[in-house]
Amino acid sequence: MIKSKKLRELFKKDGVIKIVGAHDGITAKLVELNGFDGVWASGLEVSTSYAVPDANILTMTQYLQAASVMNDAVSIPVVADCDTGYGNSNNVMFMVKKYETAGIAAVTIEDKLFPKVNSYIPGRQELAPIAEFVGKILAAKNAQATEDFMVIARVEALIAGWGQEEALKRAHAYVQAGADAILIHSKASTPDEIARFAKAWDFSAPLVIVPTAYPMISLEEVEELGVKMVIYANHGLRAEIKAINEVLSQIREEGRLDRINDKIVPMSEVFELQGMTQMKETEKIFLRSGEEEVKVIIPAAGAPSAHNQTSLEPLLQDRPLAALDINGKSILQRNIETLNKSKLYDISVVRGYKKAALGVEGVTYFDNPKHQSEHILSSIFCAEEKMDCKTLIIYSDILFENWLIERLKSVNSDFVIVVDNSFKRSLNRNKKLDLVVTKESLVLGDRVLTYEHLYEVEKIGKTLPEETASAEFIGVAMFSKKGVEIFKKVYHDALREYKNKPFHEAENIFQASLEDLLQHLIELGYKVEALQVNSGWMEIHTFENYKFACSIVR
Ligand code: SPV
Ligand code: MG
Numbered sequence: 001m002i003k004s005k006k007l008r009e010l011f012k013k014d015g016v017i018k019i020v021g022a023h024d025g026i027t028a029k030l031v032e033l034n035g036f037d038g039v040w041a042s043g044l045e046v047s048t049s050y051a052v053p054d055a056n057i058l059t060m061t062q063y064l065q066a067a068s069v070m071n072d073a074v075s076i077p078v079v080a081d082c083d084t085g086y087g088n089s090n091n092v093m094f095m096v097k098k099y100e101t102a103g104i105a106a107v108t109i110e111d112k113l114f115p116k117v118n119s120y121i122p123g124r125q126e127l128a129p130i131a132e133f134v135g136k137i138l139a140a141k142n143a144q145a146t147e148d149f150m151v152i153a154r155v156e157a158l159i160a161g162w163g164q165e166e167a168l169k170r171a172h173a174y175v176q177a178g179a180d181a182i183l184i185h186s187k188a189s190t191p192d193e194i195a196r197f198a199k200a201w202d203f204s205a206p207l208v209i210v211p212t213a214y215p216m217i218s219l220e221e222v223e224e225l226g227v228k229m230v231i232y233a234n235h236g237l238r239a240e241i242k243a244i245n246e247v248l249s250q251i252r253e254e255g256r257l258d259r260i261n262d263k264i265v266p267m268s269e270v271f272e273l274q275g276m277t278q279m280k281e282t283e284k285i286f287l288r289s290g291e292e293e294v295k296v297i298i299p300a301a302g303a304p305s306a307h308n309q310t311s312l313e314p315l316l317q318d319r320p321l322a323a324l325d326i327n328g329k330s331i332l333q334r335n336i337e338t339l340n341k342s343k344l345y346d347i348s349v350v351r352g353y354k355k356a357a358l359g360v361e362g363v364t365y366f367d368n369p370k371h372q373s374e375h376i377l378s379s380i381f382c383a384e385e386k387m388d389c390k391t392l393i394i395y396s397d398i399l400f401e402n403w404l405i406e407r408l409k410s411v412n413s414d415f416v417i418v419v420d421n422s423f424k425r426s427l428n429r430n431k432k433l434d435l436v437v438t439k440e441s442l443v444l445g446d447r448v449l450t451y452e453h454l455y456e457v458e459k460i461g462k463t464l465p466e467e468t469a470s471a472e473f474i475g476v477a478m479f480s481k482k483g484v485e486i487f488k489k490v491y492h493d494a495l496r497e498y499k500n501k502p503f504h505e506a507e508n509i510f511q512a513s514l515e516d517l518l519q520h521l522i523e524l525g526y527k528v529e530a531l532q533v534n535s536g537w538m539e540i541h542t543f544e545n546y547k548f549a550c551s552i553v554r
Contacts, residue, residue: 018229028073040081056086096149107152108151155184297380301382320358377517420534503516
């Protein structure tokens with residue numbers, strides 16, 4: 001519904017319309033989020049936002065620009081304070097055209113002389129002759145293009161000290177000229193003056209008030225007086241000034257930022273208010289790179305494993321391995337940054353053990369409630385809803401370089417796993433490797449050139465005899481869009497069949513690892529291929545690994 005119509009509807013409904021002053025997009029949005037009916041694009045606030053007096057120092061264009069920004073930020077109507085109309089009737093006509101086109105629901109013009117001065121400033125509060133102001137209202141009503149747009153006439157007779165009679169005379173004249181409502185302004189420190197006016201008013205048009213000077217008036221009293229709209233004109237701005245001063249003076253005094261946290265909102269709230277969440281949602285649909293979409297799943301739900309990671313156990317009392325800090329950044333954080341370098345941004349992390357310690361932002365978290373009783377395949381499938389395109393699965397206990405991911409992204413295969421055959425030379429392994437037997441043997445040696453050559457995998461598992469194995473699976477696999485569909489189907493079939501019986505090396509499907517499913521795919525006749533790398537990654541399984549990683553990673 002267009003906003004002028006919304007405002008008209010509010011005027012037709014029972015109850016007092018409550019609008020609040022603002023000066024930019026965010027202050028307007030806060031008005032809306034706090035449940036008010038509309039935004040008052042306040043001349044005082046906009047002037048203050050430029051740090052200039054509220055005395056027509058700014059031009060109409062600047063006020064209009066500010067009102068438009070507010071209007072764009074909200075879905076509630078904006079009532080724009082247009083001072084005296086920025087000139088004579090000619091200016092008023094131009095102004096109405098511009099404000100109405102910008103989607104502003106209503107304008108108020110006041111019967112003072114241009115340039116005006118804010119109503120609370122003592123001294124010069126010069127009223128325009130009634131005839132001149134009537135001319136402006138006629139001009140405004142004549143200039144509007146749509147029926148619902150409202151022109152509110154603001155009577156400043158009480159402000160100028162001309163008394164009730166003058167105020168009533170003016171209000172009647174303005175209604176006769178076509179004003180849609182009367183803003184009766186008062187700077188008395190009690191509501192009495194306004195009450196007197198309201199009691200004498202014939203309600204030929206609805207009344208609007210600005211109770212800044214008489215803040216004790218309650219909404220019930222406003223309603224009893226028959227007032228239709230109340231403007232809380234500048235309270236957001238004044239709160240803002242006070243809050244900013246408090247925080248800045250504390251920072252200046254203390255020379256640090258960590259003691260003001262309870263006085264400021266977190267960055268996440270700032271992003272939310274900007275509309276970042278929504279932008280991220282829509283860009284999923286509209287932001288296209290021409291590259292095939294790839295999603296990443298990192299299963300990180302497991303507790304430190306008793307046989308593999310004993311030497312790291314003391315470090316993993318309160319966090320999963322992926323949260324282990326390597327020179328100021330967790331393994332997970334480092335891996336996400338590496339993936340981002342390869343333009344992979346849709347990353348899902350499956351949490352379980354000590355999940356609160358995985359505080360990395362910019363990923364989607366899934367929880368595996370059964371992480372204690374089930375194994376990694378079950379964790380991977382917690383993120384099943386993400387498996388709708390080319391999918392990379394990366395174990396959370398390795399660190400890798402981004403060229404490895406780049407190479408992997410460039411290969412075309414439905415099921416490809418990354419393998420390394422340097423294990424034959426590495427010492428002190430106290431872990432069972434995920435071994436791989438390939439049809440064709442891998443290139444051996446320190447200096448190998450493998451390009452994108454893929455090797456067909458015959459077998460994969462922990463229990464294969466080491467002498468028959470050609471390489472070790474490093475915990476990185478990629479499935480094409482077609483591959484991932486097969487992967488899901490095969491898993492769901494296996495879920496039905498292997499509930500209570502061994503699934504390859506696992507006791508049952510719930511205890512299965514990714515390798516068990518890969519072996520299953522091979523046995524079902526699917527071609528699983530291996531990409532050979534001989535560097536560019538390391539696993540963190542022992543305290544030695546950890547120390548080494550800390551020594552080489554910046
Ligand atoms: C404004 O907010 O700019 C107003 C209301 O016009 S008052 O400051 O009360 O004049
Ligand atoms: Mg004003």
